Amino acid sequence: MSPSLPYVLILYYSRYGATRALAEHMVAGVESLTGISARLRTVPSVSPTCEAVEPEIPEEGAVYASLDDLRDCAGLALGSPTRFGNMASSLKHFLDGTAELWMNGTLIDKPATAFTSTSSLHGGQETTLITMLMPLLHQGMVYAGLPYSETALFRTASGGTPYGTSHLAGSRSDNPIDENERQLAYAQGRRLARLAKALYSMRESS
Numbered sequence: 001m002s003p004s005l006p007y008v009l010i011l012y013y014s015r016y017g018a019t020r021a022l023a024e025h026m027v028a029g030v031e032s033l034t035g036i037s038a039r040l041r042t043v044p045s046v047s048p049t050c051e052a053v054e055p056e057i058p059e060e061g062a063v064y065a066s067l068d069d070l071r072d073c074a075g076l077a078l079g080s081p082t083r084f085g086n087m088a089s090s091l092k093h094f095l096d097g098t099a100e101l102w103m104n105g106t107l108i109d110k111p112a113t114a115f116t117s118t119s120s121l122h123g124g125q126e127t128t129l130i131t132m133l134m135p136l137l138h139q140g141m142v143y144a145g146l147p148y149s150e151t152a153l154f155r156t157a158s159g160g161t162p163y164g165t166s167h168l169a170g171s172r173s174d175n176p177i178d179e180n181e182r183q184l185a186y187a188q189g190r191r192l193a194r195l196a197k198a199l200y201s202m203r204e205s206s
């Protein structure tokens, strides 16, 4: 059963914390609107050892997402650090377990977006965002990027793309989120929340 107050699921994987920091700014954007909330969730790391399992509660960051978190959301933001220009296997592993939602069309007509972090400027921000776009389209979700009315897209010399926001973490992964990146993450969260509210009302009334 869907909760009465719609929520946007912000679902990320982060090994060193940069993608998590972006996710937290997106939460602020979602929660700048009334009538909708943000639910922040992460996924466990995939281990090369099949027997290894993560502790039930992560040591830091958000709690792990369940299929129910995804099933009942009114909108979805997916975040992943780049892995050779692709999303991280840990997030992909979670998405590969969502066939039941795909078969039932559960996510059709819900808005979605993506965000990423890379160590180098041309190290695959856009390509990583596009790898996250593909499963969202297969699920029937409505993808929302970032329009250039967000003027930080013109100013940024680090992260931020029309495909979704991003962060340039640097080779030591120690760049803080800069002001343009923060503004874009906030705007993306806020836009997703607006669309989630509108499409939620549309689905409820049809």
Ligand SMILES: Cc1cc2nc3c(=O)[nH]c(=O)nc-3n(C[C@H](O)[C@H](O)[C@H](O)COP(=O)(O)O)c2cc1C
Pocket: 013, 014, 015, 016, 017, 018, 019, 020, 080, 081, 082, 083, 084, 085, 086, 117, 118, 119, 120, 121, 122, 123, 124, 169, 170, 173
């Ligand atoms: C296996 C592996 C592959 C990576 N591939 C890239 C890459 O293609 N381009 C890049 O700029 N950074 C690459 N990185 C760096 C991370 O994407 C980058 O440090 C990111 O900001 C980490 O985000 P996090 O702090 O949320 O874990 C790679 C890191 C690992 C471990």
